[in-house]
Amino acid sequence: MFRFTSIKDYHTALNAAHTTCVQVVKYYLDQITAHANLNVYLEVFSKEALAQAAILDAAAKQGKRLGKLHGVVIGIKDVLSYKGHAVSAASKILENYTAVYTATAIQKLLDEGAIIIGRQNCDEFAMGSSNENSAYGPVKNAIDISKVPGGSSGGSAVAVQAGLSMISIGSDTGGSVRQPADFCGVVGLKPSYGRISRYGLIAYASSFDQIGIFSKTIEDAALVLEVMAGEDEFDSTVSSKPVPPYSKLIERKEIEKTTSPKKVAYFKETLFHPGLDPEIKTKIESYLNDLTAKGYIVEAIDFSLLSYLVPTYYVLTTAEASSNLSRFDGIKFGHRTKQSIADLNDLYKKTRTEGFGEEVQRRILLGSFVLSAGYFDAYFTKAQQVRQKLVDLTSAVFSKYDLILSPTVPTTAFGLGEHNHSATEMFLADIYTVYANLVGIPAISIPLFTHSNGMPFGLQVMSASFNEAGLLSFSKEQMNNKV
DSSP: OOOOOOHHHHHHHHHTTSOOHHHHHHHHHHHHHHTGGGOOEEEEOHHHHHHHHHHHHHHHHTTOOOOTTTTOEEEEETTBOOTTSBOOTTOGGGTTOBOSSOOHHHHHHHHTTOEEEEEEOOSGGGOOSSSOOOTTOOOOOSSOTTBOOOSSSHHHHHHHHTTSOSEEEEEESSSTTHHHHHHHTSEEEEOOTTSBOOTTBOOSSTTTOEEEEEESSHHHHHHHHHHHBSOOTTOTTSOOSOOOOHHHHTSHHHHTTSOOOOEEEEEHHHHSOTTSOHHHHHHHHHHHHHHHHTTOEEEEEOOTTHHHHHHHHHHHHHHHHHHHGGGOSSSSSSOOOOSOOSSHHHHHHHHHHHHSOHHHHHHHHHHHHHHSTTTIIIIIIHHHHHHHHHHHHHHHHHTTOSEEEEESSSSSOOBTTTTTTOHHHHHHTTTTTHHHHHHTOOEEEEEEEEOTTSOEEEEEEEESTTOHHHHHHHHHHHHHTOO
16 A cells, blocks of 8 residues: 655655556545545545646656656645636635636646645635634544644645645645644644745735645655745745755755754743643753753743734734735625625625625624724734834844744644634634744744644744745754654
């Protein structure tokens, strides 16, 4: 039976004729069917994936140049456009909508020989931390189906966790890759803002959104980042900085030629927050002590703005969401009410009430409130000022340290329905992850620990903007040392 460990090992098996792309796609299609109860995929591209696999196998036999991701089976979160395929953002308001172009990041994957096997369930419009807000039902954690997988990219995380794809592509606006990666025990990478083009990503909050990667290994995440990163004429916010060969830079021989990160900081307040699970606190403290013993300079620094992170994040992201989601009005595309209507405003109201779920409606209303004339300065302007203070603080930290470490999430995966009664409790689950999005730095969750309750949890590592090479090198070393 086929067993995926890494892209490198998979390519070795292909080159040795131990398997074929077609055989591997059939394996994943069987696995998806066998684990349908997890509700990971909203649509599986069975015929197309098999046809693409056959083309790739034929190309290999003919000795043609093979892409970096030749035959790699990838699932994509249902917020990424793939021409000719449905994309719904897990919302009724976009049911039956078909993408008219392909996201740049997805096209780059295809150009390097990747096989897109399907679109994956998520929180509606990427708004949520549990994947319970999907119009198509919740995704379940494969380790314990009574638990949430995290959100909003829950389907993408579980696909990698349960072996339903080799790689998944998600989006991260405030932790939507890292938090489900933590809950599911996989690697979750959010690159720097602007490292990957957002063209073709359905916008939630445009100054926060970034496409991210789920994988089993750091090496695979590095390779996929290398493929997707880079400038794009369709996205004015993407960086024009050259893309380093991440997959080469993190090889041991390359690490030895560079200076590994040796100065590590952690915010004291993150480990002494009342919402942090005591066992997570103890294990991360022990881990930090181990780093010191290995020669790292590990220092605690004050972070008085921790309590401002979540309010600032939700003021700004909901404001941007209320603007971005105004396009879904039942006029140009997507769902339109079939009720009788009195006028245009009535059409908007009925369509959006039917089409948007409760959480999306809540965030649109909050965003409209903070942007309103009487409250703009009191909320939106103040939040922007806090964001700038965070950017300044971040610059100061990275002038002295190579990395910042923290828990990824305050707790392990919680039960389905456990926090449905309280939006505030759900929002507070993002306390450690929203920081990286507020300031635009890269961050990763690496699965290093297992709780006594049997659930995994990770360590969050952050670095200065566009220092993904240092971030990935450190993360690889920690994964290799994992007991």
